[in-house]
Amino acid sequence: MRLTALCLALGAVLAPGPAARALDPGTPPSGGSREVGADLLRIGRPEAADRPGEVLPLYRNMPASGVFATTWNGIAYVPFQAHALEPLDRDFSGDGDRQRSQVYIRSTTTAPGDVAEYPLFVDMLATPSRVEPWSLRKAYAAGTLAKANGNVYRAARGGTSAAKGGGPSGDGKAITDGSVVWEYRCADQCDAKIAAGFTATSMPGSGNVWAMTTNTVLRPGAPTNFVVGYESDLTNYSENCPIDGRHFCVNLWLYGNTLKTSTAHLVLSTGAPAGIYANYFGMWIQAAQGGNVAKDADIADDASGAIGLGFGQTAGRGARHATATIRDLTTSRTGLELSGAYGHAAIDLQGADVAVDGHGIVLKAGQDICFEGGNRCLFYDAAAHRLRYKVNGEVKFAIDDNGNLILKGAVLQNGAP
Structure with missing residues (x-):
């Protein structure tokens, strides 16, 4: 070469x-x-x-x-x-x-605006090298690779795999599987081709460490119509990647391979001075070019933390939101759907510090609070100045603003309520 x-x-x-x-x-x-x-x-x-x-x-x-x-x-x-x-x-x-x-590259662009210029460009074409999953009753030639139990194995001696079980496991050099003898090669992540990799190892006393950092600087007068600090594109021309335990296609994967607890997987922060907002949005999930970003959920939380989605959780750094902590302006069948198994309450407002003239829940006139799937509802009729209760669409009783009670049925005494 x-x-x-x-x-x-x-x-x-x-x-x-x-x-x-x-x-x-x-x-x-x-x-x-x-x-x-x-x-x-x-x-x-x-x-x-x-x-x-x-x-x-x-x-x-x-x-x-x-x-x-x-x-x-x-x-x-x-x-x-x-x-x-x-x-x-x-x-x-x-x-x-x-x-x-130790490696310092500085360049000044010279081409006109119809050319994209890169001071450094890495382009890799991954050639066929995929390791197939291990299978039952399959003939394996010597030297064949197979994945099983999170590892990659090489057939040291050819033969036919076992009729039952999950295949070779462990890190041995002579693992019997039917008439095949396997040798451990590596964890299954080695079946990968990576265009660029960065590793920063922090040693005792090393100080602050970054594995990678990017910096996009906008000088005074620089155009702001389109500026991105970091972009990661996942272009899928292959097949859909369903959540089925076999497919895995993710644009950005933050994985903590750790024995100790870290502060966070993702932190959005700013060094902007007081009174200056760094962004209009802290995080923006955008459906660009008319496409749909996600099928099942824009944000899915399967982490099982003490709190699924918390606001103002950091000690001493409680946020203050002028309008709302959560604001939904979308067009949806249901604004908030709770379908979990709750040991105490689906919504608990006991710890809310509401102002003297504030309210736990506020509805406008005509909006219902319903039970039994919406068949029995309370609502306020602004035109009649009455709080009404209806069953299957028919009003059964009402209380007006003066406290007068109007009933469709009888008033019973000493009966079971």
Whole structure:
């Protein structure tokens, strides 16, 4: 493989910025590195093959710590460079948001508006390599891979799998399954092809750690008609992914593989000063281009926490909502449907601190409170100034604003109510 191709795979065609300046040929920076022309970096060149023990200049001159930058003319290595997430004269936080990098890419777009430009673009085509689930009474040739019990196994000796059971399990090297002998290879997540991966390992005393961070900066005068800090697209041309224990297609998956409790899986926060709102919405579930976002629920909670959906839960940070904590302006058959199994109450207002002139539940005239599926209801008739009770649509009694009781039936004494 030519190293020039390797350069392109790493996003090579980038003009270096001030922090990653190109070096004059033959002028080594500190550490003894020097720029190596692309025409010299051919891994398969004859002179390298004649001397198999030779380390090419690319690797021999690479410093242990440094910035890797590429140009059209070749590869340059320079020592660690300090730079700012924003130029220091534009650092609104006032803390000198300084950074340093081992890999630092800076580019300035040059193409017109009919071209999308990427300082770094990774494109991967995943070729067929899927591991099929283990099956009963199936003939497996030696070397065949199969998934079973959350792992991937390789047939060390071919044969026919067992007539019952769930297949091989554990991490052994000689697992008998019918006449097949399996060896453990890896957990089933290894059956994956990943275009880009980031791992940040926090060691004792390491300080704040991010595995990945993005920063989209809008300078004064920058257009705001469409700006997105991070976009993740899941384009499904294959098949539907139902919730059936077999399919799994998720645009963004936040998974906590942990032995200890973390603060949250998702935090929406802001550093905006007091009086400034960072967003119109904290979270926006939008049906773009007329499509439907979700089929069964916009938000589904299967986590079984102490509270399914809580507001003002963080100690000392109780939110204040000027209009409503929950506001539903949609067109739905039912605004709030409660169909769970409740040990105490479906709705409990005992802990609500309502103002003296406030109300637990407020209805407008004509709106009912009903029982037995809507056959027996109480409602206020504003025209007649009466609170009415109806059964199957027929009013049975009413109380007017003066306290007068009007009954369709008789008044009974000493009877069972």
